[in-house]
Amino acid sequence: GNSVTQMEGPVTLSEEAFLTINCTYTATGYPSLFWYVQYPGEGLQLLLKATKADDKGSNKGFEATYRKETTSFHLEKGSVQVSDSAVYFCALRVLWGNTPLVFGKGTRLSVIA
Amino acid sequence: AAGVIQSPRHLIKEKRETATLKCYPIPRHDTVYWYQQGPGQDPQFLISFYEKMQSDKGSIPDRFSAQQFSDYHSELNMSSLELGDSALYFCASSLIAGQETQYFGPGTRLLVL
Numbered sequence: 001g002n003s004v005t006q007m008e009g010p011v012t013l014s015e016e017a018f019l020t021i022n023c024t025y026t027a028t029g030y031p032s033l034f035w036y037v038q039y040p041g042e043g044l045q046l047l048l049k050a051t052k053a054d055d056k057g058s059n060k061g062f063e064a065t066y067r068k069e070t071t072s073f074h075l076e077k078g079s080v081q082v083s084d085s086a087v088y089f090c091a092l093r094v095l096w097g098n099t100p101l102v103f104g105k106g107t108r109l110s111v112i113a
Numbered sequence: 114a115a116g117v118i119q120s121p122r123h124l125i126k127e128k129r130e131t132a133t134l135k136c137y138p139i140p141r142h143d144t145v146y147w148y149q150q151g152p153g154q155d156p157q158f159l160i161s162f163y164e165k166m167q168s169d170k171g172s173i174p175d176r177f178s179a180q181q182f183s184d185y186h187s188e189l190n191m192s193s194l195e196l197g198d199s200a201l202y203f204c205a206s207s208l209i210a211g212q213e214t215q216y217f218g219p220g221t222r223l224l225v226l
Binding site for chain 1: 156
């Protein structure tokens with residue numbers, strides 16, 4: 001089946017530190033990969049995506065590269081801010097028709113000043 | 114840009130009562146998905162509709178039903194509510210013909226007492 005495994009949190013970093021949140025996946029076929037972010041008390045927002053191997057998704061200073069050989073889609077940011085504190089979900093979707101997203105368990109990030 | 118609209122945003126019900134959640138997708142999106150997110154959990158797929166027909170089914174209890182109407186809005190009907198149904202319910206929409214990205218609404222927070 002399809003599944004996503006991401007590193008457990010919580011992750012606590014100081015402002016301007018480097019962030020990596022690991023995400024690996026198992027999928028039948030060739031999935032699209034996503035990172036969604038959930039700020040406290042809010043819904044899910046798409047952060048970035050990649051649809052094929054070696055694609056790099058980027059947004060708001062965050063990046064993730066679709067690595068087919070390691071079945072990974074790690075999220076990185078060079079310098080985090082307090083406003084980045086949120087829960088980050090890695091997700092995949094196998095592309096035929098309108099299949100649902102499969103989410104990882106989420107990683108809570110806290111950035112302290 | 115228009116986003117996914119969900120109503121109500123908050124709902125409090127007693128055990129064994131019924132609840133109806135509504136979702137209005139992004140204009141021209143033809144696919145709607147429902148997800149349930151328990152406290153501290155990742156979103157779990159419940160059910161989806163494409164062009165008013167059910168297209169996929171996940172872990173939706175038999176006590177729940179859903180449909181998509183001619184104007185593409187969707188309703189999730191929940192009966193015989195249990196304490197464990199307390200969760201955040203997300204609706205997402207996508208355009209099957211073009212994008213694989215699902216855009217999420219802000220969610221309905223349901224509390225069953």
